[in-house]
Amino acid sequence: MKDVYALHSILDDAQFPFDPAAYSRFKFGDGAVANAYGTALAEGFITAYGNRLSENEQLVVLPSPYTSIPTASFHMTTAFVKVLNRYLCMRGYSPAETAKIHRYKTYSIDYGALDMESRKALIINDKYHLDKDFLAGKTLIFTDDIRITGSHELIIRNLLNKFELSNDAYFLYYAKLHNQDIHPNIENKLNYHSVHSLHCLESVIASPDFLFNTRVVKYILNAPFAAYEQLLMKQSNTFLEDLADCCISNNYHHMEEYRTNANYLFDHLQKIIPSWQSICKKEKEPTLSYQNSLLA
Structure with missing residues (x-):
């Protein structure tokens, strides 16, 4: 059994069954929207499939693949699991476990702007890994x-075949495109509906519910330098360190598109936080200097 469930269906590229502005904020780290989406998805799944669940069935929830920095859907999935487990607990069932689809490649191209063939060409060489022994015999929920x-x-279905996992599985989505006459770049329209500049992003990252994800980190690091510098000037040391740690964990500082902004961030952290002074400076290489910058 491999069932696909979507809470919302997209049939029109001008009218959506959810708020596109909220969706855009969600994709750029709005944790409040992520929580609302995960809660709604869990409630919809329980309504549709709750009577199928058994006390002898061990569920495992796996969010979309990522390398080190979680995706926006990871944060949605966190809320999903909480609501699902409350439901299971009230019925005396074991709580759902969680697992990760390990991804070993990252790229700077904006996936949402591509058509189907370009998407397939982009991800065909990606490498993924599942813990076969941990997942064996359990019902899998991919979100x-x-x-x-x-x-x-399709990648996940092929991955299950590769690891010889014939488990029952659900593929769950907050929304699904049902009108195939609509170009796949509708995803980009939704992603950037309300966040289409660093200025727009400021209100999202200023929220106490802000959560870093892959998209927002890449967007900040790939921004024009002047706007990037102005944004960093307004952030706390904690935010700057978290951004830098995300950058390092996904090796973005080694990618041409992000290297200049990443090095600038590292340089600034060495100036303002003593513990960074010997971390990022390369041997026999002087610390970068931005004498006239806003952050100097």
């Missing part, structure tokens, strides 16, 4: 925020 072409779902 993601939106299904446009089904490319990632």
Whole structure:
């Protein structure tokens, strides 16, 4: 059994069954929206499939694949698991476990702007890993925020075959594109509906509910330098350190598109936080200097 469930269906590229502005904020780290989406998805799943669940069935929830920095859908999935486990607990069932689809490649291209063939070409060489022994015999729940072409779902289905996992599984989405006459770049329209500049992003990252994800880190690091510098000037040391740690964990500082902004961030942290002074400075290489910068 491999069932696909979506809370919302996209049939029109001008009218959506959810608020596109909220969706855009969600994709750029709005934790409050992530929580609302995860809660709604869990409630919809329970309504549709709750009577199928058994006390002898061990569920495992796996969010969309990521390397080190979680995706927006990871944060949605965190809320999903909480609501699902409350339901299971009230019925005397074991709580759902969680697992990760390990991804060993990252890229700077904006996936949401691509058509189906370009998406397949981009991800065909990605490498993924599942813990076969941990997952064996359990019912798997794969979650993601939106299904446009089904490319990632196909990757997961192929991955299950590769690891010889014939488990029952659910593929759950907050929304799914059902009108195939709509170009896949509708995803980009939704992603950038209300966040289309660093200025727009400021209100999202200023929220106490802000959560770093892959998209927002790449967007900040790839921004024009002047706007990037102005944004950093307004942030706390904690935010700057978290941004730098995300950058390092996904090796973005080694990617051409992000290297200049990443090095600038590292340089600034060496100036303002003593513990950074010997971390990022390369041997026999002087610390970068931005004498006229806003952060100097």
